[in-house]
Amino acid sequence: MSYLPCGTYFESYADDQKWWRTNFIKGKMIFMVLLLVAAPYIVGSQWLSVFYTINYYILAALGVQLLIGYCGQITLGHAAFVAVGGYTSAMMVLFLPWPQFMVDAGLVYPISIVCAGFTAGLWSVLFGLPSARVKGFYLIMTTMAAQWITLRLVITQLSKIGGREQSFPLPPGVIKIGPWVIDSDDKIYYFSVILVLICLIAMGNLLRSKMGRAWIAIRDNDIAAETMGVNIVVYKLLAFFVAGFFAGIAGAFWISALFFVSPENYEWFYSLLWVGIILIGGVGSIQGIVFGSAFVVMVFKLLEMSVLSLSDVLMVSYPEWGWVTTKIIFFKESAFGLAIIFFLIYEPNGLSYRYWQIKNYFNLWPFSYTGK
Amino acid sequence: MELFLQLIVTGVMLGSIFALVSLGWVLIYKCSGVLNLAMGELTMIGGYVCLSFYQKLVTIMPVNYAFVLALFGTIIIGLILGLLTERVFLRKMIGEPVLAVIMVTVGLSFFFKGLVFMIWDTDTQVFLPRIFSIEPIVVGGITVGAVYLWSFIAAMILMVVFICFFKYTRWGLSMQACADDEMAALSLGVSAKFVYALAWAIAFMAAGVGGTLLGNINGLNYSVSSLGLLVLPAVVLGGLNSVPGAIVGGITIGILQNLAGGYGEAFVPGSKEVAPFVFMVIFLLFKPYGLWGWERIERV
Numbered sequence: 121m122s123y124l125p126c127g128t129y130f131e132s133y134a135d136d137q138k139w140w141r142t143n144f145i146k147g148k149m150i151f152m153v154l155l156l157v158a159a160p161y162i163v164g165s166q167w168l169s170v171f172y173t174i175n176y177y178i179l180a181a182l183g184v185q186l187l188i189g190y191c192g193q194i195t196l197g198h199a200a201f202v203a204v205g206g207y208t209s210a211m212m213v214l215f216l217p218w219p220q221f222m223v224d225a226g227l228v229y230p231i232s233i234v235c236a237g238f239t240a241g242l243w244s245v246l247f248g249l250p251s252a253r254v255k256g257f258y259l260i261m262t263t264m265a266a267q268w269i270t271l272r273l274v275i276t277q278l279s280k281i282g283g284r285e286q287s288f289p290l291p292p293g294v295i296k297i298g299p300w301v302i303d304s305d306d307k308i309y310y311f312s313v314i315l316v317l318i319c320l321i322a323m324g325n326l327l328r329s330k331m332g333r334a335w336i337a338i339r340d341n342d343i344a345a346e347t348m349g350v351n352i353v354v355y356k357l358l359a360f361f362v363a364g365f366f367a368g369i370a371g372a373f374w375i376s377a378l379f380f381v382s383p384e385n386y387e388w389f390y391s392l393l394w395v396g397i398i399l400i401g402g403v404g405s406i407q408g409i410v411f412g413s414a415f416v417v418m419v420f421k422l423l424e425m426s427v428l429s430l431s432d433v434l435m436v437s438y439p440e441w442g443w444v445t446t447k448i449i450f451f452k453e454s455a456f457g458l459a460i461i462f463f464l465i466y467e468p469n470g471l472s473y474r475y476w477q478i479k480n481y482f483n484l485w486p487f488s489y490t491g492k
Numbered sequence: 493m494e495l496f497l498q499l500i501v502t503g504v505m506l507g508s509i510f511a512l513v514s515l516g517w518v519l520i521y522k523c524s525g526v527l528n529l530a531m532g533e534l535t536m537i538g539g540y541v542c543l544s545f546y547q548k549l550v551t552i553m554p555v556n557y558a559f560v561l562a563l564f565g566t567i568i569i570g571l572i573l574g575l576l577t578e579r580v581f582l583r584k585m586i587g588e589p590v591l592a593v594i595m596v597t598v599g600l601s602f603f604f605k606g607l608v609f610m611i612w613d614t615d616t617q618v619f620l621p622r623i624f625s626i627e628p629i630v631v632g633g634i635t636v637g638a639v640y641l642w643s644f645i646a647a648m649i650l651m652v653v654f655i656c657f658f659k660y661t662r663w664g665l666s667m668q669a670c671a672d673d674e675m676a677a678l679s680l681g682v683s684a685k686f687v688y689a690l691a692w693a694i695a696f697m698a699a700g701v702g703g704t705l706l707g708n709i710n711g712l713n714y715s716v717s718s719l720g721l722l723v724l725p726a727v728v729l730g731g732l733n734s735v736p737g738a739i740v741g742g743i744t745i746g747i748l749q750n751l752a753g754g755y756g757e758a759f760v761p762g763s764k765e766v767a768p769f770v771f772m773v774i775f776l777l778f779k780p781y782g783l784w785g786w787e788r789i790e791r792v
């Protein structure tokens with residue numbers, strides 16, 4: 121909860137429960153949507169790929185946030201479900217005998233996105249089954265097993281379909297929604313923005329429903345939740361299903377950005393990265409996903425830029441130091457590890473907590489005592 | 493039948509290395525409740541440290557002495573690194589939520605992996621000149637590579653040393669006390685910080701020796717760290733907080749992996765790597781706390 125500005129109060133419950141409670145917030149939200157629409161024209165095209173990578177990470181981390189932040193089920197194998205989504209969508213687009221009118225109408229890809237969501241959701245439920253009996257570390261192990269099993273399955277079985285070895289290229293023009301062929305960076309960007317907005321709104325509303333309250337009860341104390349009549353097995357599996365669904369959508373979106381699927385986009389590293397994102401952003405906060413994704417992608421981008429320019433300088437002026445440039449790639453990985461560690465040590469509540477503090481400072485401005 | 497026995501015997505030998513590494517893992521978990529996902533990287537570091545020592549030493553002394561000295565060096569470096577890691581990164585995380593601590597170990601694994609690649613590069617490196625002869629030893633129709641046999645012996649010796657340390661020394665006693673009831677141990681004057689540091693040091697040392705042995709078998713490269721992760725199914729199998737469980741689990745996983753490699757690979761390619769994980773998921777459905785793990789009893 122955040123504090124309201126001084127002098128603002130409500131007289132009915134409906135007003136108090138609204139999403140956007142003051143005119144200022146409404147204005148801010150509309151301004152943000154406008155900003156998202158105008159972003160390609162403001163920053164130029166070379167940053168667009170960064171922006172849609174952020175959006176992809178948001179989509180993928182949504183499920184992780186749901187499981188860890190709202191339902192208390194720790195997962196370290198989310199990339200597997202994203203992989204299932206990506207492969208389902210790509211397989212459906214490439215190999216199913218679609219009737220010609222559906223191809224012409226551009227229905228193939230949208231249908232495959234929904235199917236990818238369901239497949240990934242069901243696959244995720246399969247590995248969520250042990251959550252009925254185990255929690256904590258043992259559950260981490262089953263989700264890690266999901267990662268290994270899925271990736272092995274994909275590499276050894278799926279990748280051989282159609283005679284191709286590792287990756288499936290998607291020919292241009294295959295990915296289209298209605299008459300809208302997704303083939304350029306700004307189209308991918310707008311598509312990602314639309315998907316992210318839909319998914320964030322869906323997630324926010326789910327959490328305000330009975331289901332969301334049940335998840336939060338399970339997170340806070342599952343035994344207490346059970347004694348209060350929450351069927352924890354059903355709700356835990358539902359959480360796994362919804363998280364897998366979001367992951368499937370993320371995977372299906374990402375093939376439209378890459379134009380191919382290949383196993384190395386779903387390494388264990390990504391599962392860990394998405395957990396890192398929600399920890400950096402803030403566990404149990406929807407804004408946290410956005411902040412975390414933006415932070416991580418930006419850090420990677422800045423590190424990459426600085427590394428590249430540094431290696432250019434080294435190559436030109438100090439050729440005998442050339443060996444540094446080959447080592448410096450691994451420096452990025454090390455730096456990311458250290459960033460996670462120090463974030464957890466010095467900012468354990470994540471970026472969204474800092475944002476909350478700043479917001480409240482301005483909301484309560486002349487009398488800014490919050491009791492803390 | 494011959495193949496079956498062969499696979500079992502090799503599996504036991506390989507499994508003893510897993511058991512050694514998972515022993516370090518279990519000690520950390522028992523004493524401080526930290527789930528250490530950086531174990532694979534610790535194994536890799538140990539292997540590479542030993543390799544550098546060995547390459548330096550082998551120029552000035554015979555092969556056998558060089559290797560034993562290098563192994564000693566690895567253990568000492570492991571001790572120092574363990575104490576340092578605990579002091580710099582994990583001491584500040586005492587009392588934080590489990591997920592945060594797990595992610596710190598994940599961050600550590602990224603950090604160490606990058607560090608290892610920066611120092612030693614990504615190419616596969618082997619211990620040259622060879623320490624163990626290529627000539628296999630034949631016992632009753634079963635051939636066993638000398639590397640495997642010596643690994644088994646070394647792992648067994650180290651395991652006995654660690655267990656004796658844990659059971660019969662004063663420091664080991666304080667570790668046991670901390671594992672049993674942290675609050676009570678603290679109030680009786682056991683220094684929790686010292687115990688945690690000790691647990692990390694032991695984990696680093698065990699992983700270092702494990703990495704060296706694995707590196708002798710297959711050569712050192714990135715895959716050693718994924719072999720180190722195989723420790724986790726082993727640990728789960730035996731139960732998280734059980735030292736004998738870690739040993740039994742490690743050997744079981746070793747046998748399982750070898751059997752899957754020998755028989756399963758023909759039907760499902762890649763089953764060698766997946767088999768331990770599949771087995772673990774099914775196992776957890778029936779026995780949620782492993783074979784000898786403590787069942788947590790919770791009250792609201």
